[in-house]
Amino acid sequence: MKKILIISGSIIVGLLVIISICASFYLYSYALSRDNSSMNDTPTADQTTETAKLAKKNRQENTAWMEQQRLTKWTETSADGLKLVANYLEAPSPSKTTIILAHGYRGKSGKVEMAGLARMYNQKFGYNVLMPDARAHGESEGKNIGFGWPERKDYVQWTNQVIDKNGDDTEIVLHGVSMGSSTVLMTSAEKLPKQVKSIIADCGYTSMDAELSYQLKAMFHLPKFPIIPTASLINKVKEG
Structure with missing residues (x-):
C-alpha cells in the first residue's frame, strides 16, 4: 500500500x-508573439459609457486625420539585424523640435495608435513627429516583443537618425505610452545625445x-x- x-x-x-x-x-x-492580439482584447466594464464612446470617436477622428497626412517612411537596422520602420510627419512650418513616440503593447502601428498625440504635437504645437513601429509590431521585423528592453537600443538609434537628418541643433522629446512608457524609461538609462531634452513616460508597467x-x-x-x-x-x- x-x-x-x-x-x-x-x-x-x-x-x-x-x-x-x-x-x-x-x-x-x-x-x-507578435501575432497574438487577444491580450489587448479583454472587454472592460465601461466600454458603453459616455467616456468610452467619446474616446472611440476621438480615435476615429485622429486616425482619419492621420490618413490625410503626408508621411515619410524611415528605416533603421537594429543591432541584432532587424529592419525597423517608422513614419515621419514633418511640421507644418520648419521646426527644430521632433517628438519621437513610443506606442503600447501590441499597438497595430505607431501611426495608428499614436495618431492623437501625433496630431496634437504636429497640429497644435507645430512639431515634427517620428512614429516608430516597435520590433514585432506593424511594419517592423521581429518575432518576439521585448517589452521595452531590446527596444531601448532601437530608440537610441532613432534619436541619432533624427539628428543626422534634422541637424545638430535639433531638440528631441521621447514620449511613450503604456509599454512605450517603459521603453522610453529604459532608454533614459542609455547614453543619449545632448539633443534629447525631455522624456515623457505615460502609465508604464512597474x-x-x-x-x-x-x-x-x-x-x-x-x-x-x-x-x-x-x-x-x-x-x-x-x-x-
Whole structure:
C-alpha cells in the first residue's frame, strides 16, 4: 500500500511539473508573439459609457486625420539585424523640435495608435513627429516583443537618425505610452545625445513579473507560481 501511495504521489508530482512547464511555454509564446492580439482584447466594464464612446470617436477622428497626412517612411537596422520602420510627419512650418513616440503593447502601428498625440504635437504645437513601429509590431521585423528592453537600443538609434537628418541643433522629446512608457524609461538609462531634452513616460508597467502575473490571473485565473518563474527561465534561455 505504501509503495502504491509513493508511486501515485510521484506520478501526480510529475504530471504537475509537466503541466507547469507546458503552461509556462504557452504563456511565454502567448505574451511575446507578435501575432497574438487577444491580450489587448479583454472587454472592460465601461466600454458603453459616455467616456468610452467619446474616446472611440476621438480615435476615429485622429486616425482619419492621420490618413490625410503626408508621411515619410524611415528605416533603421537594429543591432541584432532587424529592419525597423517608422513614419515621419514633418511640421507644418520648419521646426527644430521632433517628438519621437513610443506606442503600447501590441499597438497595430505607431501611426495608428499614436495618431492623437501625433496630431496634437504636429497640429497644435507645430512639431515634427517620428512614429516608430516597435520590433514585432506593424511594419517592423521581429518575432518576439521585448517589452521595452531590446527596444531601448532601437530608440537610441532613432534619436541619432533624427539628428543626422534634422541637424545638430535639433531638440528631441521621447514620449511613450503604456509599454512605450517603459521603453522610453529604459532608454533614459542609455547614453543619449545632448539633443534629447525631455522624456515623457505615460502609465508604464512597474515590472514584467507584475504585468504577466496580473494577466495570468485576469485571463486564466491561475496563480503566478510556478508558471511565471518558469516562463522567466524560458525567456532567459531563448531571448537572453
